[in-house]
Amino acid sequence: MVFTTIHVCCITRVHVCLTVPVVILRKSGKGGNLKREQYVCTACGFNMVGYFVDKCPFCGASKEEFITSEECSARFTVKGFSVNEKVTRLSSVPPLGLEHSAYRVETNNKIYWIDCPSSFDNTLKPMDVIIFTHHHFLGASNQYREHFSSEVRIHKLDSSHKICHAFTFDGTFEENFTLDGIEAFHIDGHTPGFTFYIFEKTLFICDYLFLKGGKMLYNPFGPVKETREGGRKLKSIIRKRKIDFVCGYNYAEDFANWNEKFDNLCN
Ligand SMILES: [Zn+2]
Numbered sequence: 226m227v228f229t230t231i232h233v234c235c236i237t238r239v240h241v242c243l244t245v246p247v248v249i250l251r252k253s254g255k256g257g258n259l260k261r262e263q264y265v266c267t268a269c270g271f272n273m274v275g276y277f278v279d280k281c282p283f284c285g286a287s288k289e290e291f292i293t294s295e296e297c298s299a300r301f302t303v304k305g306f307s308v309n310e311k312v313t314r315l316s317s318v319p320p321l322g323l324e325h326s327a328y329r330v331e332t333n334n335k336i337y338w339i340d341c342p343s344s345f346d347n348t349l350k351p352m353d354v355i356i357f358t359h360h361h362f363l364g365a366s367n368q369y370r371e372h373f374s375s376e377v378r379i380h381k382l383d384s385s386h387k388i389c390h391a392f393t394f395d396g397t398f399e400e401n402f403t404l405d406g407i408e409a410f411h412i413d414g415h416t417p418g419f420t421f422y423i424f425e426k427t428l429f430i431c432d433y434l435f436l437k438g439g440k441m442l443y444n445p446f447g448p449v450k451e452t453r454e455g456g457r458k459l460k461s462i463i464r465k466r467k468i469d470f471v472c473g474y475n476y477a478e479d480f481a482n483w484n485e486k487f488d489n490l491c492n
């Protein structure tokens with residue numbers, strides 16, 4: 226990152242010769258060309274786009290935990306781990322903050338990501354669309370969107386949360402939908418816009434349910450009653466489906482094992 230001064234007329238072609246300070250953020254390694262400064266909280270992975278604050282807006286960690294996006298890209302790589310021939314788990318290596326997995330889904334038409342890694346890595350295979358389960362794992366989606374000219378979509382109820390204000394969404398949705406074989410189901414609960422996805426026989430449930438000590442728990446960070454109600458909706462939808470694998474925020478598990486724990490939680 227280099228601080229310098231340039232003439233406004235040099236970049237805008239407007240004949241106003243004001244001298245203003247400009248931050249030039251250089252491209253380096255796996256990082257991108259940043260138009261605005263960007264920081265990543267190493268405690269949770271949240272990206273602060275265009276601002277620097279004393280405490281992380283997501284987890285409350287102090288600013289000593291923040292690194293620049295460029296440093297983040299230099300220190301962390303995003304690696305793909307095959308789930309099946311069309312689904313790949315994307316994780317930061319080494320793990321970054323509250324490391325969460327995102328998933329690449331290769332449909333017959335487009336390449337989708339479900340959720341987004343916290344670290345920006347421009348060596349990844351381009352994606353066409355990034356769709357979110359909810360607003361907790363926006364990651365470096367602004368940089369991926371810009372670098373790969375991809376579209377970013379999230380449920381409308383989650384798009385208006387204050388932690389989303391620096392992120393761009395190309396579209397919001399309010400209804401369940403199917404796109405290129407990916408089915409989206411809004412269940413509310415953990416966040417108002419929480420949406421899970423099914424693609425062929427794979428279920429994407431992010432952090433709605435935690436696996437802990439061989440047991441399953443509802444995510445405790447959200448309204449209890451609504452989260453349970455969303456769990457019932459999830460149950461009734463997947464009951465009618467042939468699912469063989471579940472992709473969560475920090476696990477990818479065989480459906481039979483996962484569903485046994487889910488049954489125990491629901492009973
Ligand atoms: Zn944080």
Ligand SMILES: [Zn+2]
Pocket residue numbers: 359361415432
């Ligand atoms: Zn969450």
